Amino acid sequence: MNILLKSAKIFDTNNKDLHLKRRDILIKNGTIEKIAAKIDAPSKVKIIEYPNLHVSIGWFDNSVSFGEPGFEERETIANGLGTAAKSGFTDIVLNPTSHPIPDSSSDIVFLKNAAQGHATTMYPLGCLTVRGEGRDLAELYDMKSAGAVGYYDFKHALENSNLLKIALQYAQNFDGLVMSYPLDLKIAGKGLVNEGEVSTKLGLKGIPSLAEELQIARDLFILEYTGGKLHIPTISTAGSVKLIAEAKKKGLDVSCSVAIHNLFFTDDHLVEFDTHFKTMPPLRAKNDVKALIKGIKDGTIDTVTSDHIPMDIEQKRVEFDNAANGSIGLESAFGGLNTLLDLETTITLLTKGRERFGLDTPNIKEGEKATLTLFDPDFEYTFDANHILSTSKNSMFLGAKLKGKALGIVSNGQIV
Incomplete structure (x- = not known):
């Protein structure tokens, strides 16, 4: 055409x-x-x-979830890519959230074939561990050869420190990007929302900032020991920003992202027990949001993401305790970010980050x-x-x- x-x-x-x-x-x-x-x-x-x-170069989102295969009632690949295109995204990185979960080269090939012929290009992530269970490393090299751009047990914290160490060491042989979700499960416990004044008022179990920051500190110590490339997705606290800033000053090869809704909303929006606002990481306090925005402006935070997670009505229209985490975000990503920040910062954030995943940045030329x-x-x-x-x-x-x-x-x- x-x-x-x-x-x-x-x-x-x-x-x-x-x-x-x-x-x-x-x-x-x-x-x-x-x-x-x-x-x-x-x-x-x-x-x-x-x-x-x-007009700008095409926008890039490094954390998008669909449902196919296995959860097509949430979202299909075809409709998801159409939504991404109409939302302004020419390239997306797909989280490993399907069933079966993509932990082998054949799974990656299936996903790439399913996305052929669409205007928006989809780059799949493979699981870091077999079935995302955190026990044994998955076929990292084979998945990269098949087209995976990184490895991530989506929203599942890796408890085994030695496994992260081995993954970072092994992936250096083929320039693989290891991703580690920042949450200490023992400290988070059965928490549902940010631990603070709001959680106390509402009577909801809280997740302290410490749960995120302790895991990040551990991961950064391991990275300093092993070398390699580490990406920490969707940070949410002021302490996390500080830890990553210090690591970058040391010269560690670490990057991080933040979900746009964690910049736009605080835990004050939970007062109605609206399950649309139940996410992981949870919405945090105002001081955290200020620190995140500052981290974006000074370059500590590398990228923003819609953290697009479709969930069908049966997963959301239930009691707050029982509702699934997640919100869709592709359609609102530009409007939300552009409302908070100036246009130059907004477009810069929406167009950066490809190189971290081994992708080329396009040009208007x-x-x-x-x-x-x-x-x-x-x-x-x-x-x-x-x-x-x-x-x-x-x-x-x-x-x-x-x-x-x-x-x-x-x-x-x-x-x-």
Whole structure:
């Protein structure tokens, strides 16, 4: 398909000649053929015009969950990738949350084949341990050869310190990225929400910040001993930011992410016992949110993620104690982040992080493959059920006032 984007304001801080300039962009057979102040439309071209059209390199989300195979009632790969595309994401990293859980090369091949032909490209993670049970290492090298971009027992803390040590040592042989979820299970116990004033008022069992920070401290000590590459997903406390900042000053090869909802909401939103706000890690206190935002601005926190976790109604419309953790987040990611931060920071965060997973970052340049996100940063609206594209509807952003809306993507020779 040939596409002409008319009068698009280009947002690309790495290209001073084009950054914040309005240009026409002609795309032929998936490649950017011409960028100019005005391009006359050739025959057989789809013209895209929008009053406040902005364009950046394609957005990237490093923590997305679907359901297929095994939990298709939550989300299929096809609808999930369609949702990601309409939410502005050209590339996503898929968490190992299916059944059977992907812990072998054949599982990775299945997932990659299932995602073929979509505008959004999906990169699967493999489990770090067999069946995600934390006892024996999975087929790390074979999964990387099949296309896995990292190893993660999704939201399951690795209790065996020696197993993490061996994983970090072994993965260095093929530049593998090891991920470790930050939660000390013994300290977290049966906690449901952040331990603090709100949990006390509501009578809910709390998870102290110590549970996250102690696990991170352990993992960083192991990393310092072994070397290798460690990614700590979805941190949530001020202490975690401090620990990771200190580790980076030492020169350790560690990265981390934060979920957008942990920046947007605090545990004050739990007062209605709304299960949409039940997540892991839990929503924390205001001082934690301030520290997380500061960590983003000073570079301690490497990436943000929607931490998109679809859960069907049977998992959410139950008593708070029994409800599953998780919220969908793809559809609200840009609006939520752009409401909190300035546009330059928002787009920088949404476009960075590929290199950590061994992926190339696209460019807005003539002759390059078109991997673009189209968006309107000034559109203000209240997020409601009509904005949800996922099969599951468990969004904590329902009713939130947001600024900024994704319009779609141009990627893999397609426009969505």
